[in-house]
Amino acid sequence: MDTNRSDYPEHVKEFLSKDPYNFAMKLFCKRWKPFLIKAISCDEFTRFARFTKQLPISEKVLAQNLRELEADGLVMRTVYAEVPPRVEYRLTELGYSICPILNALYDWGREEMKKRKLPIDREGEIWHGYQKRNETIMQPPFSR
Amino acid sequence: MDTNRSDYPEHVKEFLSKDPYNFAMKLFCKRWKPFLIKAISCDEFTRFARFTKQLPISEKVLAQNLRELEADGLVMRTVYAEVPPRVEYRLTELGYSICPILNALYDWGREEMKKRKLPIDREGEIWHGYQKRNETIMQPPFSR
DNA sequence: CAGTATCCTTAGGGATACTG
């Protein structure tokens, strides 16, 4: 979602800044964020490289999104002083609090896609409990 | 939300096209769409000019958003052959079906904004039943 | 492994003027 623009006139900025819809959408209604949050919640914690194997996301955009989620208080980042480096991402309490909304979003979207006979990603259905999870990492791995 | 890009590589397009999150977000997680949907649901039906008095939105962007909502099956447009022209916008059944999600989004955002002591728009609170509604059109009118 | 740094493209959206 297009959540931030600086080229609005003042009264629009003020209006939007006081609006809970845009506050909420800014925090988690963005292309990859539902995936990132869901991925963490499914595994309890996860690591940078693991995201890139689960999603066709570039490292730059992944890093950006994780920074934003962290700055907004949805995600915690734990750095271990090891070589090679290890960083774990977990959800905060606030992060967990949006999972019900994300699930509602997913369920609504899935229902409507089924009515329209659109193809639905099977891996996503596994994450959301509509299909049984197997033991491998979610396929397909988007290695590059 | 940034919902549509054509410059993705094929495998990303395919991935996103099968995803219920992005399907749902594309339909209603965009800057003004929650307002538009909520505004219609509060008044049962509404008209073009009324939106522009309730929101600081330009006519071009309003028209665009209404066309999208219509094309996506959330909004119905009824044209009366009168002079001056009269057009009424109503929610479809599908449009009404997302109101609970929008309300959850609003409530979550409002709660978190209150925790962070951020100012919250009073008119929005009226629309959402957190404040009593008065008889005038929602203030302030963003006349231009 | 877990990221930056650079360069580049494009679509969203603002402002304004005009019309049936």
Place this chain on the structure above:
DNA sequence: CAGTATCCCTAAGGATACTG
């Protein structure tokens, strides 16, 4: 009233290369 038609600008995000 209910919209188009233009013009313009900016920030999100892709691709690629590089680093502690």
